[in-house]
Each structure stands twice: as structure tokens, then as C-alpha cells.
Amino acid sequence: MTHVVTENCIKCKFTDCVEVCPVNCFHEGENMLVINPDECIDCGVCVAECPAEAISAESPALIDWMELNAKHAKIWPRISDKKLPKKDAEAHNGEPGKFNKYFTENL
Known part of the structure; x- marks a missing residue:
């Protein structure tokens, strides 16, 4: 199991989560962060640190x-x-609706 960055990170990109990650599994795009699922150790430390509440445990939803x-x-x-x-x-x-308005694949 891993954690995942979701829509509310877009256009916020708080990096409090990055600072506490023990395995440095975050990657940065132009307007959001993502977690590398192959590196995340599911410690959950990042969840509580995200001011935007944009990090969740993986789930089918x-x-x-x-x-x-x-x-x-x-x-x-x-x-x-x-x-x-x-x-x-x-x-x-x-x-609401930040993905369709603002998401970009740019660095």
C-alpha cells in the first residue's frame, strides 16, 4: 500500500509533506507534487503534514x-x-475542479 497526492495539491503545492518524508518519494511538477508508489513506505507521516489535505492512502476510488x-x-x-x-x-x-482548470504535465 502507498499514499497518493490528489487534486487539492494543484495550484497549492505546499511542501510540508516533502520535508518529513523519510524516503524522499515526492516529485515536483509545475503546479503539484506526486508520490512515487514504488518508493513510498506507507508510513503516513506526510498525510498529517499536508495543509491542503491532498494526500490519502491508496484506494480503488x-x-x-x-x-x-x-x-x-x-x-x-x-x-x-x-x-x-x-x-x-x-x-x-x-x-473544486482544479484538475480540469489547472493541471499541467510541465516541470
């Missing part, structure tokens, strides 16, 4: 997000240090 995380973890660079969130992160936290 999250299959699309699990696939997106796995795909982009192979493309995007690893991130292991905390950074400042997007400048308008708080305004986008909790916004």
Missing part, C-alpha cells in the same frame, strides 16, 4: 490519481526540501 502519481513520478524531478507554496496557494486550497 483513487485509481486515476494513483496512475497519475505513478506516471509523473517517472517524469518529474525528485523534491526533498521544503519550498514556499505557490503565491496564491491559500486562495486555491479547497477549490
Whole structure:
């Protein structure tokens, strides 16, 4: 079992989760983070640290997000240090429909 970053990370990209990850399994795209499922040890430390509550344990209901995380973890660079969130992160936290509005595969 692993954890997965979901839609609410988009346009927020808080990196509190990165700072506490003992195996550095996060990868960074232009406007969101993903977790590499092959490296996640399912410790769950990141879940409590995410201000956007955008990290969940894998489940059948999250299959699309699990696939997106796995795909982009192979493309995007690893991130292991905390950074400042997007400048308008708080305004986008909790916004519905962010994937269709803002998701990009860019680095």
C-alpha cells in the first residue's frame, strides 16, 4: 500500500509533506507534487503534514490519481526540501475542479 497526492495539491503545492518524508518519494511538477508508489513506505507521516489535505492512502476510488502519481513520478524531478507554496496557494486550497482548470504535465 502507498499514499497518493490528489487534486487539492494543484495550484497549492505546499511542501510540508516533502520535508518529513523519510524516503524522499515526492516529485515536483509545475503546479503539484506526486508520490512515487514504488518508493513510498506507507508510513503516513506526510498525510498529517499536508495543509491542503491532498494526500490519502491508496484506494480503488483513487485509481486515476494513483496512475497519475505513478506516471509523473517517472517524469518529474525528485523534491526533498521544503519550498514556499505557490503565491496564491491559500486562495486555491479547497477549490473544486482544479484538475480540469489547472493541471499541467510541465516541470
